[in-house]
Amino acid sequence: MAFFTHHICRGLSSSAVRHVVIKNVTIIGGGQMGAGIAQVAASTGHAVTLVDTNEDILKKAVKGIEGNLKRVVKKKFADKPEAGEEFLQKAMQNVSISTDAGSVVQGTDLVVEAIVENLKVKQDLFGGLDKLAPAHTIFASNTSSLSITDIASSTNRLDRFGGLHFFNPVPVMRLVEVIATSSTSQETFDSLLNFSKMLGKTSVSCKDTPGFIVNRLLLPYILDAVRMYERGDGSKEDIDIAMKLGCGYPMGPFELSDYVGLDTMKFIMDGWSAANPDNPMFAQSEVLNKLVAEGKFGKKTGEGFYKYK
Ligand SMILES: CC(=O)CC(=O)SCCNC(=O)CCNC(=O)[C@H](O)C(C)(C)COP(=O)(O)OP(=O)(O)OC[C@H]1O[C@@H](n2cnc3c(N)ncnc32)[C@H](O)[C@@H]1OP(=O)(O)O
Numbered sequence: 316m317a318f319f320t321h322h323i324c325r326g327l328s329s330s331a332v333r334h335v336v337i338k339n340v341t342i343i344g345g346g347q348m349g350a351g352i353a354q355v356a357a358s359t360g361h362a363v364t365l366v367d368t369n370e371d372i373l374k375k376a377v378k379g380i381e382g383n384l385k386r387v388v389k390k391k392f393a394d395k396p397e398a399g400e401e402f403l404q405k406a407m408q409n410v411s412i413s414t415d416a417g418s419v420v421q422g423t424d425l426v427v428e429a430i431v432e433n434l435k436v437k438q439d440l441f442g443g444l445d446k447l448a449p450a451h452t453i454f455a456s457n458t459s460s461l462s463i464t465d466i467a468s469s470t471n472r473l474d475r476f477g478g479l480h481f482f483n484p485v486p487v488m489r490l491v492e493v494i495a496t497s498s499t500s501q502e503t504f505d506s507l508l509n510f511s512k513m514l515g516k517t518s519v520s521c522k523d524t525p526g527f528i529v530n531r532l533l534l535p536y537i538l539d540a541v542r543m544y545e546r547g548d549g550s551k552e553d554i555d556i557a558m559k560l561g562c563g564y565p566m567g568p569f570e571l572s573d574y575v576g577l578d579t580m581k582f583i584m585d586g587w588s589a590a591n592p593d594n595p596m597f598a599q600s601e602v603l604n605k606l607v608a609e610g611k612f613g614k615k616t617g618e619g620f621y622k623y624k
Pocket residue numbers: 383386390458459460481482483484485486487488530533565566571575
């Protein structure tokens with residue numbers, strides 16, 4: 316059953332905003348992003364089901380969520396350990412896991428997809444879920460670089476499909492990009508904006524253009540740094556130090572690449588390079604290709620541009 320609320324938007328005089336109240340959330344993909352989104356949604360009172368392809372990944376994700384929440388509790392409830400324990404218990408009770416997306420979407424208000432950055436895989440997932448999810452359920456993708464319109468085209472709910480692009484690490488980064496396609500209804504868009512607010516995030520509205528706002532600016536910068544290193548114009552360590560101390564960035568481009576995941580970086584690059592074969596900004600990077608071919612995806616595998624073991 317769908318729940319709707321009406322309220323008057325501040326600053327928009329009398330324009331009534333109608334949105335679906337999101338209580339039950341299915342998050343597909345229990346990797347770094349999916350687990351982070353699940354953590355934030357569960358700790359803000361949402362009933363979350365986290366879905367992945369196997370139990371081991373899900374168990375690892377839940378363990379990570381619990382560990383991160385303990386860190387939060389230690390700081391936030393330093394003087395009130397009992398309230399902290401209650402917060403932790405409640406948040407953890409809000410998380411369940413499943414390897415069968417089809418069965419859990421039947422009771423969900425929102426599906427947030429955070430699986431591998433591959434158009435076909437995302438389309439197959441949403442195409443299947445479209446047939447099983449209730450009519451009111453909103454679908455959203457956390458894609459970094461793919462077109463939301465293309466992903467949504469595998470479904471018959473174009474009006475109830477949008478983008479919710481979170482940033483890594485989700486519990487810490489305060490932004491969510493909310494993306495509307497030309498078919499996304501106002502109600503869906505407002506529901507996604509409201510959900511982001513309920514998570515305690517600040518949202519910005521984006522059009523369905525490659526990389527939305529942040530990645531359209533961030534990826535070319537990172538790639539320029541990789542090319543600078545490939546040309547031998549600077550060591551990766553020096554480039555990282557330069558951007559941290561010279562610009563006040565929390566991480567240099569190589570540290571950030573390892574943090575995002577070099578596999579994900581390559582998926583993004585390959586997509587953009589296929590769509591813009593003549594644009595040197597998206598030309599293949601030998602170094603990136605080699606590291607990915609060797610399974611060195613960055614922090615999550617223990618090695619990327621740097622070693623973490
Ligand atoms: C690819 C895409 O599509 C889009 C993207 O996401 S692009 C990537 C965007 N992300 C970034 O640019 C991240 C840049 N890096 C940073 O902001 C920081 O280095 C960082 C927040 C990751 C770590 O910060 P740090 O100061 O070096 O480390 P640390 O002291 O451990 O952490 C800072 C705080 O974050 C918390 N934290 C760090 N990682 C966390 C995690 N995974 N989960 C929960 N909390 C975390 C810590 O507990 C700490 O909290 P307090 O300040 O309350 O003590």
